[in-house]
Amino acid sequence: MREAYHLELGQLAVKLAGMCSQVAEAMELATRALLDANLSIAEQVISGDEAIDNARSECEEQAYALLALQAPVATDLRTVLAAIHAAESLERMGDLALHVAKAARRRHPAPVLPEQVHGYFAEMGRIAVALARKAEEVIHSRDVAAARAIEDADDEMDDLHRHLFTLIMNKEWDHGVASAVDVTLLGRFYERYADHAVSVAKRVVFVVTGRMPGTTSGDDL
Numbered sequence: 001m002r003e004a005y006h007l008e009l010g011q012l013a014v015k016l017a018g019m020c021s022q023v024a025e026a027m028e029l030a031t032r033a034l035l036d037a038n039l040s041i042a043e044q045v046i047s048g049d050e051a052i053d054n055a056r057s058e059c060e061e062q063a064y065a066l067l068a069l070q071a072p073v074a075t076d077l078r079t080v081l082a083a084i085h086a087a088e089s090l091e092r093m094g095d096l097a098l099h100v101a102k103a104a105r106r107r108h109p110a111p112v113l114p115e116q117v118h119g120y121f122a123e124m125g126r127i128a129v130a131l132a133r134k135a136e137e138v139i140h141s142r143d144v145a146a147a148r149a150i151e152d153a154d155d156e157m158d159d160l161h162r163h164l165f166t167l168i169m170n171k172e173w174d175h176g177v178a179s180a181v182d183v184t185l186l187g188r189f190y191e192r193y194a195d196h197a198v199s200v201a202k203r204v205v206f207v208v209t210g211r212m213p214g215t216t217s218g219d220d221l
Contacts, residue, residue, distance in 0.1 A: 005070050012062050012083050013139055019055045019090040020136035020200070024129045026052065026097035027193060031125030033104040034186070035118055037111045045101035052094035059087040078210060082203035086139075089196040089203075093132065096193040103186060112182050114175040117167060120160055124190040127157050131197035138204045147201040157194040161187050 026045050033042035063083045066072060072080055103112050113121060131153055138147040164187040167173060168180040205211065 005066070005072075005076070008062065008066060009076065009079055012059060012066070012080075015055065015059050015062070016083055016086050016090065016200075017136045017139045019052065019059070019087065019094075020132050020139065022048075022052050022055060023090055023093040023097060024132035024136070026094055027100070027125065027132065028129045030097040030100035030104070031121065031128075033101050034112055035122060035125075037104065037108055039105060039108045042101040042104040042108070045097060046105065049094055049098045052091060056087045056091035060084055063087075075207065075210075078207050082207045086200045086203045089199045093193050093196045096189045096196075099189050100186060103182065107182075112186070114179055114183075116175070117164065117183055120164060120167075121186065121190070124157060124160050124187070127153060127160075128190050128193045128197075131157075131194050135197050135200040138201055142204060142208050144205050144208050147204045150201040151198055154194045154198045157191055161191040 026048060029041050030045045032038060033045065063080050066080050070076075106112075131150060134146065134150050134153070137143075138150070164183055168183055173180065
């Protein structure tokens with residue numbers, strides 16, 4: 001019985017890791033759509049969001065079934081609860097990639113971003129995807145040090161996010177209010193995506209150490 005139970009826990013971890021891969025790909029494609037004004041790629045991200053939502057539902061259903069049928073305790077209970085919270089964060093990461101793709105579609109065929117900020121968003125996209133990939137790795141490895149290192153990478157995202165504000169508030173910004181609003185919102189989407197990746201990593205720390213993670217990621221998009 002316990003062997004079968006732990007097999008199900010392993011399957012749950014595999015599903016969560018799969019969600020990490022899904023949201024990493026979604027943000028990678030959404031960033032390409034944003035920077036290249038590529039409508040077909042944007043539509044690919046938008047149509048693919050349902051699969052991420054379904055993956056969250058599957059993870060939650062399996063987790064709740066384990067809670068109801070097996071009454072787990074100690075580390076097993078932490079694993080199931082962490083999985084529920086991680087699935088929520090990952091689904092929101094998918095939603096944030098969706099928002100980026102919708103911005104690209106909304107402005108098409110015009111580019112969303114002025115050339116001045118392309119490099120910043122390319123780097124934010126790179127960091128976002130790397131964070132999701134690292135979260136996938138720590139779910140498999142349960143490596144506490146690697147999980148905590150994700151926060152360091154998130155600091156890079158925060159720095160870029162803050163720098164965007166200095167650009168749009170500069171008196172030399174000549175791209176108009178609408179463009180400034182787009183840059184502000186899109187920067188926020190990437191920053192929140194990174195925060196949710198940190199939240200997933202903290203859930204891994206919780207499973208391994210029994211210590212509750214912090215609450216830096218918040219619950220809003």
